[in-house]
Amino acid sequence: MIQFILLFSRQGKLRLQKWYTSQTDKSKKKITREIIAAVLSRKPKMSSFLEWKDLKIVYKRYASLYFCCAIEQDDNELLTLETIHRYVELLDKYFGSVCELDIIFNFEKAYFIFDEFILGGEIQETSKKSVLKAVNDQDVIQEVETPQGLIDEY
């Protein structure tokens, strides 16, 4: 099971975080700091895997962003790499050649895509089409709901 997913920039700035196990803010911060440091210190040409405490960290760099998944000992690293790649593809399709700024400014959308793709650390939908359809459908609902006039809400 995926324990958590982190997205961070080459400068070590956290861009997204998704935790599938309950953690306090304090431990989240600590773990994030340690993992960002560990991943950033890796040299290019190194494998995408590192062992961290009793978890395995699988990471991959896309442009300026590191996508990083923590999985358990007996999870499949290659499958996790595919999961990461699948998510990048989803972002790409949704935003249209995604860049770091898309994720910064629309971070909640990036989270919504996560929620359609993974639930509780398990892949729930492997079809890209279905994921994007669900996300778009919900966007449509939001648009319908958005007040047309300023006074509507009151």
Place this chain on the structure above:
Amino acid sequence: MAMSVTMDQVVKRAKDSFGQMFDKSLHDLVRGIRNHKDNEAKYINEAIDEIKQELKQDNIAVKANAVNKLTYLQMLGYDISWSAFNIIEVMSSNKFTFKRTGYLAASQCFHEGTDVLMLTTNMIRKDLNSSSMYEAATAMNGLSCFINGDLARDLANDIMILMSSTKPYIRKRAVLLLYKVFLNNPDALKPAFPRLKEKLEDPDPGVQAAAVNVICELARRNPKNYLPLAPIFFRLMTTSTNNWVLIKIIKLFGALTPLEPRLGKKLIEPLTNLIHSTSAMSLLYECINTVIAVLVSISSGLPNHNASIQLCVQKLRILIEDSDQNLKYLGLLAMSKILQTHPKSVQAHNDLIMHCLDDKDESIRLRALDLLSGMVSRKNLMDIVRKLMVHMDKSEGSHYRDELLSKIIEICSQNDYQHITNFEWYISILVELTRLEGTKHGNLIALQVLDVAVRVESIRPFACNQMAILLANAHVFIVGSNTTTVAEVLYAAAWICGEFCSYLKDPQETLQAILNTKVTLFPGHIQSVYYQNILKIVTHLIQSSNNDQAFTKQLISTTIEKMSTFLSSGDVEAQERASVSLHILKTVLKLLEKADFNINELSVLFEGSLNPVAPKAQRKVAVPNGLDLDAWINEPPSESEDESVVSETHYDSKGLFYGNSENSYSSNSYANEASSYQKPRNYVEPTADELEQQRESRKQSEQMNPFYLKDTKKSKATPKTETPTTTTNGNENLQSSLSKGAIPSNLQVSLSDQLYRQAKIDEENRRLKKKSKVDGASSKKGKKSSKKSDTVAADDNDDDIYPTIKVTRGGELPEGATASGNEDNDDDNNTKVGNKNKKYDPHRALNIDLNEVPKPIPSPAQPKQSPQKPVDVPSSPPPESHEKPKKSKKKATAEKEAKATNSKTKLKKPERSDYKELVSPVDDEETSAPPPPAPSTIPNEKPKKKKTKEKKSTSKTAAAEANQPAPLLFDIMSDEIPSSNQSTQQQNEQDLYKLAAQSDNLTVEYSIISKTSAAELDVTFLLKNRTTSIIDHISIHVVDSMSSKVLNTTSANRISFPNKSNQTENDTIEFKLNLPCSQYLRRKSLHSDVFVDLMNSGTLTSQSNVNISTDKQNFTSIINTICQSYRLTIVDNVNSAASLYAETILGHPVALLIKSTNSPSNISINGKSTETHFLSNLLEEIQTSFK
């Protein structure tokens, strides 16, 4: 006043209506943060203040916007937990847009400890059941992140219902969410499981995949409970084409196969097919891993076992050869799994793995190293280590080099140097390792050198002289930088040269070398060893000097002279040792002058040889009688004393602590202290003299330091004779590369390379010799063919061509102790258990037997009461059953006017556990030989009996029965025999009266019941009158045994009956009551997990075995017989093995493992307990009962 209020209201209104216009949007915030890179924190703090204002407004859109911004700030590391209530407000909005925002914020910042979560239950329930599937999904996504025990309990039912939703979109989420429910509320697993199982066959592949995912997660932790699902998964595996699902199923099988070898056999074929056919690397990797798991669990018996291994190894080779670093890494990882069981198959790929050592990625290099250490054999050890040595020098990074160094030592030393055929070579390798620049493993090398020298007697001369060379060049170690601990090796060198000084080629020169070293610059523990061993060498020199007085005197006086400088050592213990040695020498000198000296007086100091001590030897030393380790020797210090000690410590004992810790020799602390020795010790204020001395010594060390750039004279220790270097490429290469280290390679050591080459030549010679022998034997064959076959033969069993070198393995133990004791593992187990306890593992609670009939899910309305509801005690009142046999017998004998008396005796076991005495017949309940005084005065029928208690016994038994634990109907964890069974069994036991003694007039029968509550046995006697006459009275006299005594003190020893008769007849029956030790057992059921923990805990130190052959054919019936007759309970019963458990009445655990070996009629019983005597007697008893 009124005016301003209205104004405020107006402003507020305006703000509310145009809220979104005035507020910063998320975009503004993000942009603002990016524009304020210099004072980001200030900007954000202002933004948070604004957000707090926004949250105070009534407009939900404004609030949602604020919460959205907070979610972003949370990611940047700002605390937003204060807004939890506002988040809930936004979650509860009717609008999807806001609800989504709220749930996102909640999933990011709530955790199971968040206290507002208890307010959310009903809101989440409403959302889960929303008619909009996206709303329901939003709620489920959020819930999966912040679910806690209460939510899991209260919402389990709702989620279960969603599993049958018409929309697959909802169903699959519900299935995945259910896993989180289980983790937080293990009680939900059992009732939900059948529905989850159904979902494996859901028409929608997504739902199916979700169910596979959840069951895979569950089964990985507790595979045993999911074995019955294997057929369904097998079908899914052969039909599914979705790789994501296939991987999970194959992983699941990997967890199941160790429990069911037949499954493994079935799996091999489809898995190998997949390996051949798939192009997806992730699937291939998973298949290989599972095949390895199968092959590990069934080591033989597979038709194409070898072919499967070969296939795996081949495929892994392809992965390792791939240019993709990831595949390379994983290939090595999987290879190491094969290595554990099939080292030969991996050894064939030696070249490939050596090649990986040159990889750029350190993690790949480390993996390769791991593999190498498992691959060594006597044949290739020297080659591998040689390559590693060359490699070490080329490699970068001191961390990796240190890793290599410790690996080399690990490889060589494993299994007590099993693979080493040439210890000279090994010692020279170790010496070369000391030249590694900046290593942190100085003490590791030192310990190795010591260990080899101590354990391998034949190497001592060589080791001794190598160490002498190190000592002669000790100055090079002084200059090492702060980061290295390589000087530690001098500790070993000094000790070896001292202890085995008789092997030194020139002890005098070594002594000079030691004395001329600036020993005081070393850390304290090394100094101490130096001083001690100086004395040893001096003793040896005197001894071998043949009473040459002049020589001796001269030797001692020079030594004294040199040693006096050592008195200035800054280390407390070193100083003390130097002083003691010095004074011994002075005394010797004095005696010499008086011509009163006998060398034996000196040599007696170092008599006897020091042998390795087993690691756990200390623990095995028996505590002498009368020594209480827990008792205070002196009165414990009072509080006030403690305080005074503390204040003293405050100012002056810092230095003391330094000294103390540095003097301890335990290898652990010495690793720590080693790093500190280089630091200046400023706690001793140096006097002017000392400063002068130090300056002097610094000058000297500068002179000795070959790297110190100074234009004065050359360093003192000029190379004596350059090692004769052979001109082979490899050797030069190695030597020159090594010499780049901190230490010049002008030491006169025989390079490992020379030895390596020599060893290879020797090996070849031996092989040739052997071959020629075989050649001679098979002389008639054609030359060519015989050569061929012989080489093969020689390769096949090389082992005999290597010399056998005696290595002292293990270590000394105190007399009578054995090394095989269980407690050797104590520490490991304890720590393991400790870790487990530390980290709560929800999967432990999910270990639930799912094959039992499910119970309805506890309804959320009264969640807590239900588990306790149906507790009734089904035990039938025992009094009747107890009395029944008696009554019937009474009837039968009524006409004969017999008086049957039921008497009850309680035997109290005193608080000692010496069961042996209990069982030996002499000590059993025994009647005294001389008839008691009573019979003479009462001329009547007089059977011997225990103290009576009339029918009171019945009520007692009833009470005992009530003490039994009520059946735990809701304890889903237990698969024990329901206790109602136990009570019937117990009643059956009560029915069994055994004959104790018989005379013409009377039979005495008895039955024994152990009490669950105390260390007591109830013995009930049944007396039957065999005559027609009436018994007048009965006197009872009991003699207590050594270990048991009669407890009953209330009723008289004499029972009189109202019926008087004229006849007078006297009868005495004497009997011994045998209390077999099984009677001291009581039933105790134990969950198998607890049982396993107990077995692993190492507390059951006594072991005993018996073998029984019986004519019974059915293993189960044998087990049942044993259980019934010895009050054991079955903990686990698998095929032809069962584990049984009981406790003695004193609460000592007794565990038996019964296995049928070969035929069912032949069974072996293996017992473990804390009570040795008891256990062996019990097993003996069981054994006899089967004969």
